[in-house]
Every structure is written in C-alpha cells, then in structure tokens.
Amino acid sequence: MPLILFAFVVRVRDGLPLSASTDFEHNRELQERKQQLKTISKTLARLPERGTVKGQELSIYFQSSEDVSYMAVCHCSLPVAKAFCFLEDLRWEFTACFNNSVVSSAARPYPFLEFDRTIQKLKQQYNQIGGPTLEVTLAEVLEDLTIRPPQVINLDDLDLTNGAANGHLDQGSTPGLNQRLQPVTASGILSLVLNIVCASLNVIRGVHLIENTFQDDYEAIWNVGAFLLAFVCCVFQCHLYLFHSSLKKVKSCVLLSSIVLCNLFLLGLRNAWQLIFHISVASLSTVLIVTRKLQDRCDDCGV
Incomplete structure (x- = not known):
C-alpha cells in the first residue's frame, strides 16, 4: 500500500x-x-x-x-x-x-x-x-x-x-451546498401547470371583483382578498415544489389550509365542482412538495 x-x-x-x-x-x-x-x-x-x-x-x-x-x-x-x-x-x-x-x-x-x-x-x-x-x-x-x-x-x-x-x-x-432536489417528475409538471391555472383563475376573478367593488358593493372586498390570497398561495406552492426550503412540511400545510379556507369562503361565488378542482390541485401539490426529497450527491464530484 x-x-x-x-x-x-x-x-x-x-x-x-x-x-x-x-x-x-x-x-x-x-x-x-x-x-x-x-x-x-x-x-x-x-x-x-x-x-x-x-x-x-x-x-x-x-x-x-x-x-x-x-x-x-x-x-x-x-x-x-x-x-x-x-x-x-x-x-x-x-x-x-x-x-x-x-x-x-x-x-x-x-x-x-x-x-x-x-x-x-x-x-x-x-x-x-x-x-x-x-x-x-x-x-x-x-x-x-x-x-x-x-x-x-x-x-x-x-x-x-x-x-x-x-x-x-x-x-x-450546510446551507447553499448540495441542496439540490430530486428531478421534477411528470406528476410534478402536471401539478405546476394546474397550479398556474388555479392562480390565473384566482387573480382574474379577483381583479374583476375589484372593478365591481369600487363601483357597487364595497362589502365584496373580502371576496377580493380571498381570491388574491388563494392566488398568492398557489404561487408559493409552485415555489416550494421547485426550490428547497426549511420547514417545508409546515409551510406546505399552511398553504393548503389557506387555499381550502379561501375556497370555502368563496362558496357562493364558485360551484361545487370548481371548489373540488381547486382543493384537489392544492392537495396534489402539497403531497408532491412533501414527498420531493433532496437529491443524494457525491461530495467528491467525481474525484
């Protein structure tokens, strides 16, 4: 030797x-x-x-x-x-x-x-x-x-x-080093697309309500807030799936709970199928966020 x-x-x-x-x-x-x-x-x-x-x-x-x-x-x-x-x-x-x-x-x-x-x-x-x-x-x-x-x-x-x-x-x-998540799967891409769709629907409905709120009903401001909050939560779900973050499980559960509460609050403005769609997409995203682990990397980098 x-x-x-x-x-x-x-x-x-x-x-x-x-x-x-x-x-x-x-x-x-x-x-x-x-x-x-x-x-x-x-x-x-x-x-x-x-x-x-x-x-x-x-x-x-x-x-x-x-x-x-x-x-x-x-x-x-x-x-x-x-x-x-x-x-x-x-x-x-x-x-x-x-x-x-x-x-x-x-x-x-x-x-x-x-x-x-x-x-x-x-x-x-x-x-x-x-x-x-x-x-x-x-x-x-x-x-x-x-x-x-x-x-x-x-x-x-x-x-x-x-x-x-x-x-x-x-x-x-070791923050900043070797913090690479596992590759994005087909189901992950699907959840991202659906989350973007949900976020778009929320922001469109929210902006539309803002116009009506300032013209007629100021009490609808709470509905506007619910739509915009749901939009923000969808965006953050995409971010949590794509990037590693500490307390990922806690954050994803908070986002899911917020989306569920927002949609329940909007029960009069959305039918049952729309509620099921938004909550199902949020639930799918939460599961994928929690199950996507850090990728095992060799510190030797081939050395």
Missing part, C-alpha cells in the same frame, strides 16, 4: 473543495478518512493551523496557510515529519499555480481539478522515494514540528451536528 493515499485542498473560510487527487483505492478505512476530511474542512476556520487525526492504519494530516488548507490521508507507517513535508511541498506547488485572488473568487467546488497532475507527481515522488529529494527541507520541517507540534484532533470533540462527527455531514447543515 502506498504511504500517501489521498490529498485534498480546501478553502479555510467556508470549506469549499478546491482540488483533490484521483484515486482508485477501495479501502474501507480510506473512504471513511475521506469523509472525515470533508467533515474537518467545514470547521477549519476554528482549528489550529496544523493538526492530525489518528486512525488504525490511516491518519489524516492537515496544514493551513493564507485561507487554504492542505490535507492528506497517509499510512500510519509514514513519519509525521514526512507527511507535513508533503503538505509543505503541496502548498508551494499550489501557490505557484494559483494566486490568492483566484482562490478567493472561486464559487463552485473543485475549480482547480487540473492541479491533480501535480498532486499525483508529488504522491509518486513520496511513495517511491520515501520523501522529498532535499534533505534540508525535511530537516526544516522536523525542526518546525518540534517547535510547533501539530494538534491531535479528536472528531468526537468537534461541535458538529447530525452525525458529522462520524464523517457524515447532513446536507441540511
């Missing part, structure tokens, strides 16, 4: 993955360590510049500098000094290729995947030769580690939620 199995480069302030090495190892512990790397990357801003996570056969090492952290999964037989020497070489290579402004402006995960070629060369150098070619580099790193030893990180001590301490981040705990 190679001494250095996986390398990972992330942005410290938000844990955005910048680059990583491709690997074809199917070691179970390696996969666990890779998940733990992503867990640690979310809390790098409050961790020391250097740290290690000890494992049974594989250990994690990381070193942060200038809002970028360089992380690696290494075999326990690799000396700590050589592991951090690898991270130091990785830092030099990365900073030579990408400046701070490019790193700061990165908006999507893994924008520098081409850096994998450099990572592979470094890994090959360390795995075949056993360390850096310059002994002075290793000596300098060893001296620096003696003065500032890396902190041993215990994942159980990290204040993470939803099982993240075991290397499994809940998607709901």
Whole structure:
C-alpha cells in the first residue's frame, strides 16, 4: 500500500473543495478518512493551523496557510515529519499555480481539478522515494514540528451536528451546498401547470371583483382578498415544489389550509365542482412538495 493515499485542498473560510487527487483505492478505512476530511474542512476556520487525526492504519494530516488548507490521508507507517513535508511541498506547488485572488473568487467546488497532475507527481515522488529529494527541507520541517507540534484532533470533540462527527455531514447543515432536489417528475409538471391555472383563475376573478367593488358593493372586498390570497398561495406552492426550503412540511400545510379556507369562503361565488378542482390541485401539490426529497450527491464530484 502506498504511504500517501489521498490529498485534498480546501478553502479555510467556508470549506469549499478546491482540488483533490484521483484515486482508485477501495479501502474501507480510506473512504471513511475521506469523509472525515470533508467533515474537518467545514470547521477549519476554528482549528489550529496544523493538526492530525489518528486512525488504525490511516491518519489524516492537515496544514493551513493564507485561507487554504492542505490535507492528506497517509499510512500510519509514514513519519509525521514526512507527511507535513508533503503538505509543505503541496502548498508551494499550489501557490505557484494559483494566486490568492483566484482562490478567493472561486464559487463552485473543485475549480482547480487540473492541479491533480501535480498532486499525483508529488504522491509518486513520496511513495517511491520515501520523501522529498532535499534533505534540508525535511530537516526544516522536523525542526518546525518540534517547535510547533501539530494538534491531535479528536472528531468526537468537534461541535458538529447530525452525525458529522462520524464523517457524515447532513446536507441540511450546510446551507447553499448540495441542496439540490430530486428531478421534477411528470406528476410534478402536471401539478405546476394546474397550479398556474388555479392562480390565473384566482387573480382574474379577483381583479374583476375589484372593478365591481369600487363601483357597487364595497362589502365584496373580502371576496377580493380571498381570491388574491388563494392566488398568492398557489404561487408559493409552485415555489416550494421547485426550490428547497426549511420547514417545508409546515409551510406546505399552511398553504393548503389557506387555499381550502379561501375556497370555502368563496362558496357562493364558485360551484361545487370548481371548489373540488381547486382543493384537489392544492392537495396534489402539497403531497408532491412533501414527498420531493433532496437529491443524494457525491461530495467528491467525481474525484
């Protein structure tokens, strides 16, 4: 087994993955360590510049500098000094290729995947030769580690939620990342079309009533409000179905209840079939909103 199995480069302030090495190892512990790397990357801003996570056969090492952290999964037989020497070489290579402004402006995960070629060369150098070619580099790193030893990180001590301490981040705990819903189904498209029809009917009837209200009956203003409220609820149902939102079940139930109450209030202006149609469409939309789950996405993005 190679001494250095996986390398990972992330942005410290938000844990955005910048680059990583491709690997074809199917070691179970390696996969666990890779998940733990992503867990640690979310809390790098409050961790020391250097740290290690000890494992049974594989250990994690990381070193942060200038809002970028360089992380690696290494075999326990690799000396700590050589592991951090690898991270130091990785830092030099990365900073030579990408400046701070490019790193700061990165908006999507893994924008520098081409850096994998450099990572592979470094890994090959360390795995075949056993360390850096310059002994002075290793000596300098060893001296620096003696003065500032890396902190041993215990994942159980990290204040993470939803099982993240075991290397499994809940998607709901990282807003803005991986919040992609499952693909829209045929029934979903049907509900959207029907919701748009209902919304259009509500706003047309509401606008028409507004004209009559100002001319004849001011008491009909409540009917106008019911039509317009039903219109707004239909629009929000479409939004809830298309986009992820917190408290989705509560919001969808509130919208359904509002639509039902509005239509019951308009009982004199709509016949039974119209009421059944509007309430059925709202109910269908609610079921689809609640049952449409977040899509499982691989954080590796193919890496």
